[in-house]
Amino acid sequence: MRDRLIFAGQLLFTLLVAAFLIVPAALSMLAGVTTNYFRGISSGFTLQWIVQVWDLYADTIGRSFLIAGATLVVTLLIGIPAAYGLHVRGGRLARAIEEIITLPLAIPGLAIALALLLTYNGFSDFRRSWLFILAGHVVFTLPFMVRSVMAIFSAIDVKTLDESASSLGASPLRRFLDVIVPNARPGILAGSLMVVTLSLGEFNLTWMLHTPLTKTLPVGLADSYASMRLEVASAYTLVFFFMIIPLLIAMQMFATWGEASGVRK
């Protein structure tokens, strides 16, 4: 009896927490398909807001995915070799560099954006292109990639694996490609998932760095909320959800699959 009661209590609590998270999101999405939210659902359902959002902001969606993809590529290209170097080298200098790379996590995005603006304002072509936002996203997401790859490196004793490959005659590049990267796969996948999610949802930095021609999804959302009907902003949220959720699920599945077929300790 007592166990039953405890179970019921726990279930209720869990459901409440879930509701706390889900209800606002559901309401927002509901608003996106309501003809007039102030009159409520009784005003009827419509897809006109979604169509309007698509017409106005389709380019931001494409750009967000472009930037997220490019951010992923850059963080992979920089992050994995960096993590490898830092791990193999070790010592005080490596720790200091690791701290510096991690710094953007502690600094508000606005401050990073300001610094980037101050530094690159003179390069107007760069300043105006989406590459400027890419630079900001790389600064912001790189620590997540480096950290997650370094974590796997210390878990698998990558230094000895590297030494054993070298004793067999493999050059540093071959060692990196044949032994280091494949065995770091779970860490790389986890890092990638994080980088893509963070890049897609990033607002602080992007809001400071964007131009009217280089808006991303979250910036467009803020824009629509500030300047348009609530229904439009809500429809935007709906679109955001339907774009992001399948991607996240796909990536999560990919990561799980990768871990299952990759390294097992």
Place this chain on the structure above:
Amino acid sequence: MKAQASEPHGVAVRIAACGKTFGDGTRALEPVSLDIARGETMVLLGPSGCGKTTLLRMVAGLERPDAAGRIFFNDADVTDVPIEQRKVGMVFQSYALFPNMNVAENIAYGLKFRGGSAQERKARVAELVALTGIEGLEHRRIDQLSGGQRQRVALARAVAVRPSVLLLDEPLTALDAALRERLRSDLNQLLRTLGITAIYVTHDQAEAMALGDRIVVMRKGAIAQVGAPRDIYFTPANRFVAEFVGAANILEGVSGAGALTLRGGRLAIEKTSVKGPSLAMVRPESIAIVAAENASLTGEVTSVSFTGDRQRLTISGAAERPIMVDIPNTLMVKAGDRVGLSVDPSAIRLLPKGEA
């Protein structure tokens, strides 16, 4: 494993004045010089921190000796040659097998860098699988192997590339005692079969005795003694070697007139020029128990421990410190007995004094 003794293989290794000082100024290894003959198995033996692994890693090319040190393979100076071009084979304590490859891929990995067709590589892998007795495991993942199987794969992978010298860093330490003993004899047979120059690092003196053509006993970054297992055991150069290799009784006494005088009597020794206070070593199995009445050295049995194949007595009163004596398992002796000790003079080894 299929044994078929073969000609000596590989290179002669010459280590010339190789020391190692780390960046923070700690001295891991005093400059040491060592010659290892072609086809010889040289064991580096010593407690942890004695520099044996550092020395092995220098030969491998994983550590650089301090400025004056040189390493030669035959007559070629390889000090500046990076490890991937030294053509060594290395077995690590943790084996360091690649988890992303199966057994056959692990063994074949080094072959990719030594030329040869895919056909030849396949044949070589099959050859090593047979040699190390891991048939049927070729397509297993590394995490599906037992410790002993991993050890064999690591060995096969290192040997596959026909290295000029085989380097083994405590390859049996990660295994449990029973398996260790079995693999030790397999390994011994394999090394004889291959006839390859090998350097073997261990802290286990029984392993060193069983595997080494010669043993280098190391201590605190320096060589304490180099010699064949018998030399090391019977004529240790100093107290450290005597106590590290096998069980030893260290006797403090006064020598003179063909005898060593101890607290509980005298022991006849071979002629020596040493007079006065001396240090001598006697192995427990070199001492025989005789009747106390007609013995020149006597003591009292304080404990008897029966280990099956023999029994070990501890005898006090004969020397400053209790003496260990191994006697046949059939002899009836009990604690409290007063016994005489007899030792063949040739089994008493005088050691230099003044060493810890």
